[in-house]
Amino acid sequence: MSNVEARPVEVTCGEEDAGDRGVEVITARDVPLGGPRAMTVRRTLPSRRRTMVGAWCFVDHYGPDDVSETGGMVVPPHPHAGLQTVSWLFSGEVEHRDSLGTHAMVRPGELNLMTAGHGISHSEVSTPETTTLHGVQLWVALPASAAEAEPDFERYRAEPVAVDGAVVSVFVGALGVPGHDVPASPVVTRSPLLGAELTLLPGARLALSVDPAHEHGVLVDSGTVRVQGRQVERAELAFVPAGSPSLEVVAVGEDAARVVLLGGExxxxxxxxxxxxxxxxxxxxxxxxxxxxxxxxxAEAERFGRFDYPGDSLPAPELPGVRLRPRG
Incomplete structure (x- = not known):
């Protein structure tokens, strides 16, 4: 997904402190995707309080979105460089095309991982059959050693596993659930990462074994949860600093909950x-x-490439007039 803000802020990331080492709750800000009938996404990363969780540097959460009212997702060809995009849907379907020649459908439970590296361009358009669009769009910063890598595209259908009043689907990396075998994701990342969807029945308590070298983020899609004892509401992101080998997520109240768990060094x-x-x-x-x-x-499309699309590509916004100071 493109960042279609008219005046995107230049953000310097990667020099943050975990502060008091406790759980930090980040509130989302609404960002329209352009136009009077556009979708609105809820963005928790980057924020003024925190710009990254591991290598995860961009977290957009959208829906449930009534496509008949908003027109759904229509993002024309646009470029990426120096990152990976992670598309994960809860409902709906999005057509992906890119300058590698990839033509793929993004569907619920199926990870689409696009590595931009030196440069790639792609488009994302919700399909005519989609009535409700709901999911997350995530970006991963590539380390310097991989920032100029050749572009790539991978797909993976995660296997949901029922565990103790919950269902766990790991789409990036590996996650430990004591007493259960949860399949790890085979997709290639360029730094140690974790990405998983967790759905919990009302009152369910999920104890997870995690890498203590990782910091984690828990994005709440629906319901209310407690993360390491801290209450987190819908559309909020709980940041958990590195240092603990376990992570507890509890569904609070009478409703089920769904969260996206992110982690990385x-x-x-x-x-x-x-x-x-x-x-x-x-x-x-x-x-x-x-x-x-x-x-x-x-000019010759030597960096970002071209592909067939029935419309114009997105021009880049104007750059800010001055350098901005680092955040975080």
């Missing part, structure tokens, strides 16, 4: 993120934008 590198690009410097972002604009104007 503290990134340990400073990055600059603007629009759909991640670089190591402001100059990296300026160069990526200039190349995309040149390709739109007819």
């Amino acid at each position: 503290p990134f340990g590198e400073q990055i600059v993120m603007w629009w759909n690009f991640i670089g190591r410097s402001h100059e990296d972002v300026v160069a990526a934008r200039a190349q995309w604009q040149a390709e739109l104007a007819g």
